[in-house]
Amino acid sequence: MLIQDVMSRAVKSVSPETSLQEVASLMCLQRFSSIPVIDSQGILTGVIAERDILKFLFPDIKDLMESPSAINFQALEQDYRKIFSMTAAELMSKQVISVTPDYPLLKAVAVMARHNFRRIPVTQEGVLVGMVSMGDIHRATFIKSFSGSPQLTETA
Template identity: 45%
Template sequence: MQVHEVMSRAIRSVSPDAKVMEVASIMCLYRIPGIPVVADDGELVGIIAEKDVLHSLFPKLENLMEEGMGNVDLDKQIAKYKDVLALSVSDLMTRNPITVSPDMHVLRAASVMVRHRFRRLPVAHEGMLVGMLSLGDLHKAIFHLNVATKKLAKD
């Protein structure tokens, strides 16, 4: 079984010039933890995840050194979220994301995901985004192949 057989082709993506506000809205409204970043020509140039957005709220090392861990005003850090929303996706995205190819075996793709502790990965062909693959997609396809179809065959 290959990735192209189980990947999702209905993909939401954003441009590097999009504002983080747009991305955060999509993430929160549709419960999408990460969104591929695609250039105007369709080339996959990055991925932006909730962790990228939230990471920008963490105190900087310099602040921790000056103020000490216990003295950092975390509520003040949260208030900086409005500033983060004004940034461009290119300011926060992970560039050159790990991808899988559509013709890769699903278990090889699963091993890439497990090794990197990702639940979702972009599927790219010659640098162009063609789909997204999640562990849930893989599990469902393998379950269906081994359990659901065998149960139907018995009936």
């Protein structure tokens, strides 16, 4: 089975100029853990993940370990609000890992597991053509393995 057999083709994306407030709203409303960032030609230029945004809300682990009582969590929340004026381009990961539509499904799972991804962009010659999630892969492999729904029996 190939990625093209299970990928979602209707993909929500943002431009590099999209405000982080809009990105965060889209993530919350659509329950996305990451969103691809594409330019005007549809070229995948980056991915912005929840962790890219949320890292501003949490103290640095080194600071937390050295002096947890000295951290001003209220100030961190204020700083978090300030990032909403930033753009997707300012926080996105520019080193994007993607797969192609003809990529083997289980090989994609290995890539996703190695990088701890739940979703991965699908590109063809740099253009975003879809996304595939662990849920998509799970559904596809289940359906293929069982060719229909399992038999359920009713008990009294």
